[in-house]
Amino acid sequence: MKQPNSVKDMGKNPGEPLAQINQYEQIPLPPPFDKIDEEPEFAQLSDAAREKYVVLDDTIAVNIEKPKTKEEEDKLVNGFLSGLEKLFSVDDNWTFLQPFEMSMEHCAKCHTCSDACPIFQESGENELYRPVYRSEILRRIYFKYVKKASPSLHGDIDLNWETVARLIELSYRCNLCRRCAQTCPIGADNALLSREIRKIASMEMGIVPKEIHDDGSVLQLRVGSSTGMTPMIVKDNIEFIDEDTAERTGITIETPFDKVGADILLIHNAGEIMAWPENPGAFATVFEAAGLSWTLSSDAIGYDGINYGVWYDDVQFARVAVRHAAIAKKLGVRKIVLGECGHAHKALTVIADKVLTGDLNIPRESSMVTLRDIIRSGVLKLDKSRNDFPVTLHDPCNLVRLMGIVSPQREIIDAVVPEGRFREMAPHGVENYCCGGGSGFAIMSGHNFKDWRHRMTGRRKFRQILNAFQDESMDPSHMKYVCAPCSNCKGQIRDIITYYDAFEKAGIYYGGLVELIVNAMVDVKPGFIDWEWH
Amino acid sequence: MATFEQGSVSITVDEDGFMMEPEAWNEDVANALATTEGVNDLTEDHWKVVNYLRDYYLQFGVAPMIRKLCKQTGFQLKEIYELFPSGPAKGACKVAGLPKPTGCV
Secondary structure (H helix, E strand, C coil): CECCCCHHHHHCCCCCCCCECCHHHCCCCCCCCCCHHHCCCCCCCCHHHHHHECCCCCCCCCCCECCCCHHHHHHHHHHHHHHHHHCCCCCCCCCCHHHHHHHHHCCCCCCHHHHHCHHHHHCCCCHHHCHHHHHHHHHHHHHHHHCCCCHHHHCCCCCCHHHHHHHHHHHCCCCCCCHHHHHCCCCCCHHHHHHHHHHHHHHHHCCCCCCCHHHHHHHHHHHCCCCCCCHHHHHHHHHHHHHHHHHHHCCCCCCCECCCCCCEEEECCHHHHHHCCHHHHHHHHHHHHCCCCEEECCCCCCCCCCCHHHHCCHHHHHHHHHHHHHHHHHHCCCEEEECCCHHHHHHHHHHHHHCCCHHHCCCEEEHHHHHHHHHHHCCCCECHHHHCCCEEECCCHHHHHHCCCCHHHHHHHHHHCCCCCEECCCCCHHHCCCCCCHHHHHHCCCCCHHHHHHHHCHHHHHHHHHHHCCCCCCCCCCCEEEECCCHHHHHHHHHHHHHCCHHHHHCEEEECCHHHHHHCECCCCCCCCCCCCC | CEEEEECCEEEEECCCCCECCHHHCCHHHHHHHHHHCCCCCCCHHHHHHHHHHHHHHHHHCCCCCHHHHHHHHCCCHHHHHHHCCCHHHHHHHHHCCCCCCCCCC
């Protein structure tokens, strides 16, 4: 295993990777995937990519071209420094100044966070991925170049383009899961530091992975959704989903659009509509059966709850959040309910408090709570025995660790899954591990990034899933359900199941939470969950 | 961004091999792209999928929902995976000259 010896290595040998992982030295998985030499081969970066872009480790996320002139080198350094200075200004950093400053000033280097970080652990404790390795570089730059403090107090660092470029690339080796922040005895948030490095890169330097910016928030602001769906297409697709769902359930539904004065504006992650249509179909079935007054919006952006800005850019974030609230205001709804999407929860229910003031500050609620209340009301007739298969639950970081929504989804599972069929992952709840797709990783796949993600971030979740089912037969005909109430997590879990061929080899299937409810509804034709791979 | 060349075909593709200029697509391009997906011979069934994707994309500027693709072509998803081993989004869309899917899909 190749790894850096010191933070100063970041500024040396720009063409050489600082860290490399040998896949055969990784921690083996539980059975039946315990033979490490039978695992898929880690795809290598091409020589052309290594030649053209800044090299950090085994992969590339951001595509920062190596500077060709002294001016380009200086631009990287000066841009970074100017962005860093702005992070300490109340006018420029209106989102995170306080926790950022606190996290920059106070780190005792106790390394408690190292044990909590799944990437550091799965890497075999490679120094490059140690949470404070990244933070220490940023702190040293801050103390030396922004605060002009003596390096003898806080440690020295040479600020050159190699360090800046690699630090930006390194900010995309963190899922922003915030287990480090959770465990820190003094409350320093090293994940926030990763996020703020991304923010400097995007807002001051225009450096950002295209999947989350050009093909993400920019596309959403331009056409209405990062999936590319325009209002006309989304209405057409939902009409199709209504028909398709009715065929499966035997219950006719018509999803309401733009209903002025409805109680609830439901905002899905639009990826559900494109890739997991049974999820919006199940929501409509449950909401209609419960007699809720609800609507979707067909206004651009109003039908896509995603807000990729939370991962990297405050202005992109604010543009989308304000649009969501303005649409809700226009419809005159009492509250916004967010579908099964973790980062949409973080964006609109938590961070948006910074921008939604006055009559834009419309109440926002998690669908976990809405669905739990429906279950509690007793309005749905449920037959648990229809979900007579092993179920485990993934806790999306933004819903659970960030917001503390732990019990509603479990109360629902308790009502729709027979006794003895549900098993928790270890650890779970607020101490869960990220699916591995957090902070944009689930949709990033340039070069061999997908392989790096499966090896370094998704592997821990896959390990947890396999461990949760260890008391069950791993025969593929014995179907097992991983419930992941978040589109991003679902996409990542789908990818990792595919990578290890775990559906074909071990009968491991995945889906959302609301699908389990519909699958147990007595009024619905049996077999809503069809176990068809998708 | 890279150039993909095979026989008389020369097109610009992204890092995952998706076309950067979908308007440059033609049947020869489809045949050439298919080989990168492990499909050496495009049968009538392959074309049924490719043509549906292509028509939908030209009309709406975006890929269809996967379930719509299945319903409209009459193929089960399993059969589409048999036709295009890396699946409808990454395999079939690539051969049909669509850009890489975007968003949380």
